[in-house]
Amino acid sequence: MSSFTTALDAVLGHLEVTRLHGRTLKASRSALAALRASTETVPTLAAPPAPPPVAASAPSAVAPVALVPPAPVQVAPAPKPSEPKPASAPAVPLSKAERLAAMRSRTASCVLCPHLAESRKSVVFGVGDPDARLMFVGEAPGADEDVQGEPFVGRAGQLLTKIIQTMGFARDEVYIANILKCRPDTPGQSYGNRAPTNEEMQTCLPYLEEQIDIIRPEVLVALGGTAVRGLLGGEPKITSVRGRWHDFRGIPLMPTFHPSFLLRPENESKKRLTWEDMLSVKERLGLEITERERRYFLPKAAPAGE
Numbered sequence: 001m002s003s004f005t006t007a008l009d010a011v012l013g014h015l016e017v018t019r020l021h022g023r024t025l026k027a028s029r030s031a032l033a034a035l036r037a038s039t040e041t042v043p044t045l046a047a048p049p050a051p052p053p054v055a056a057s058a059p060s061a062v063a064p065v066a067l068v069p070p071a072p073v074q075v076a077p078a079p080k081p082s083e084p085k086p087a088s089a090p091a092v093p094l095s096k097a098e099r100l101a102a103m104r105s106r107t108a109s110c111v112l113c114p115h116l117a118e119s120r121k122s123v124v125f126g127v128g129d130p131d132a133r134l135m136f137v138g139e140a141p142g143a144d145e146d147v148q149g150e151p152f153v154g155r156a157g158q159l160l161t162k163i164i165q166t167m168g169f170a171r172d173e174v175y176i177a178n179i180l181k182c183r184p185d186t187p188g189q190s191y192g193n194r195a196p197t198n199e200e201m202q203t204c205l206p207y208l209e210e211q212i213d214i215i216r217p218e219v220l221v222a223l224g225g226t227a228v229r230g231l232l233g234g235e236p237k238i239t240s241v242r243g244r245w246h247d248f249r250g251i252p253l254m255p256t257f258h259p260s261f262l263l264r265p266e267n268e269s270k271k272r273l274t275w276e277d278m279l280s281v282k283e284r285l286g287l288e289i290t291e292r293e294r295r296y297f298l299p300k301a302a303p304a305g306e
């Protein structure tokens, strides 16, 4: 091996080591041309034997090395902003119970009637089955309801529960709410209730409408004249509208007496009329009416001899 070949081998070996370390080699075109020309003159010298192929992991080998830059590192291209993103999962519609729960937390801090927000102990949202077929609407919370945060829990509430059970439902199978969600204040009075004003009812009515739109019961029952006025407007008397079907936002509405009205001894006879109204409601819901219930409304047989 000539000294030139030895030197050339050393250069090539150095280049190989450089490449294996991932470094690039900067050489001018003229330098490379001179190197190429010198190798072309080597045939006059003793040509070195062809070296065996050497694995890339053997940096000490003196295999011929092409003067090529190291392979560029492959980097995944960043997604273009215009490329469509993977579709997100479709939103699952909220259940009635979830929608009512969200609404309840919204109304809990309502101060649209500042005087009521100041005097109330709780916002009486409503109670019952969000999927109820039957919904009762009263006028406003009283003292007991204000304390317990649930509509119809006092004596009138107990009578309403009895009416519901007599119809064949459990109390928690229907839905119960009021036109007004806060107890009407009674300034200077430590007891007693008052009826809500028209302005208070109109302020709170959108909440009830939203509740009814979520529940969509098959039948609504308005309990008492104030509830009827709140739902239907005007100044109708309960005695003139009860027992007949009305419509509220596309839902059949049956007005009847308020349970607290029925609790007064002088109104005992009105209980029978209330029961008539509830049988109409049962009929509207397609529920079975027993023979005993039907007989209750048949005219009593005239005594013999008359």
Ligand code: SF4
Pocket: 107, 110, 111, 112, 113, 114, 116, 117, 123, 180, 181, 182, 200, 203, 204, 207
């Ligand atoms: S009565 Fe209704 S509108 Fe008025 S403060 Fe209470 S929740 Fe709000």
